[in-house]
Amino acid sequence: EAEVAQSPRYKITEKSQAVAFWCDPISGHATLYWYRQILGQGPELLVQFQDESVVDDSQLPKDRFSAERLKGVDSTLKIQPAELGDSAMYLCASSLAPAGGLTDTQYFGPGTRLTVL
């Protein structure tokens, strides 16, 4: 069964350093999502791509976060500089339909747990 791959699974960094997370969605999935999940809370959407284009980045802190999906396949999320409050689980998900859609199922990767010291 196809899965969403993420790496690394765990990342520990010091504040003010740069970190990057990678996501490889299920082959053929047009839509890719990055979520942040703070401990004890539900996932919060950071950015949503349809193919290589950003369709929603309204909750992405653009002064320090960036995301790209250059060839419309895999994606990278970067934080520079990292702050203590960025400690969280970063989840990647993908879905088949363009722009997600009202009923489309999202398939999640295992996540990257970031700890900022």
Next chain:
Amino acid sequence: GNSVTQMEGPVTLSEEAFLTINCTYTATGYPSLFWYVQYPGEGLQLLLKATKADDKGSNKGFEATYRKETTSFHLEKGSVQVSDSAVYFCALVHTGGFKTIFGAGTRLFVKA
């Protein structure tokens, strides 16, 4: 704005007990409603969904009915197993932009 409210956990049950996890929502238009489950050490996976009022989603013995009059989508299972121990997330996708809004999650522990 759009939001999802779930009952706070943790919920602790004995095996074969009846489960209800409450979920209510606020949304404009006619959202689709979902339950996702997150097992320890894994990513979220879809458990069930309903796309219009009075629809019932079901999977693995779990059920939830889309109640527009009470804006609810409560998750139920008649007899839980130890393997059902996980965190359950209620979510909606609203018509304005197809953005998914998740609830805070409810952790379920099932004792043998």
